[in-house]
Amino acid sequence: MTVTEQVPATATAELYFQVQQFYAHQMQLLDSGRVREWAETFTEDGVFAANAHPEPAVGRAGITTAAQAATDAYAAKGIQRRHWLGMVTVEPRGEDAAFGRCYAVVVETPKGGQAAIRVSTLCEDTLVRENGRWLVQHRQITRDDL
Structure with missing residues (x-):
């Protein structure tokens, strides 16, 4: 096996930037309570699956x-949640698709209280570009503690 067979395809700087921007925008929508707009960042038939939930949201x-x-x-x-994404990798999957993988840390701050890390997770996304914008087709969240 050659080295290139072992290493996944690398995203261009432009694709990586687009996915980073997408994630930042998406998480800020959720953390600010703009749930409907956040859900619009998924495809119409999108899937949100998590090992903390018995069934995926479809x-x-x-x-x-x-x-x-x-x-x-x-x-x-009275809890404010913030999602912090890091260690993002992006693999192109054709012209209008990509696989995104990152670590997500969720910080919770109770009103008048101290911020604390609530969970550490792995986020794996199948992303597709529709009408010039990135959307999540399938998201798998894996909590480290479960």
């Missing part, structure tokens, strides 16, 4: 419902 409507319930529960407890 489709924008399902993803919106699940995310809104979680967002409302944290707001009711």
Whole structure:
């Protein structure tokens, strides 16, 4: 086996930048409570799967419902959540698709309290470009503690 067979395809600087910008925008939407707009960053038939949930949320409507319930529960407890993504890798999968992989740390800050890391996760996405914008077709979140 040659070295090039062992190493996945590398993203161009432009693709890497686009995915980084996409992730930053997407997480800021969720953390600011703009759930419907966040769900619009998934394809119409998108999937949000996590090892912390018994079943994946499927489709924008399902993803919106699940995310809104979680967002409302944290707001009711006075908790601000922030998602911090790092160690991002991007592999091109054709002209309009890519595989994104990153570590995501979720920080929770109760009103008047100290910020604390809540969970550490691995995020793996199948991304597709539709009408010039990146969308998540399938997201798998794996919490490190489960």
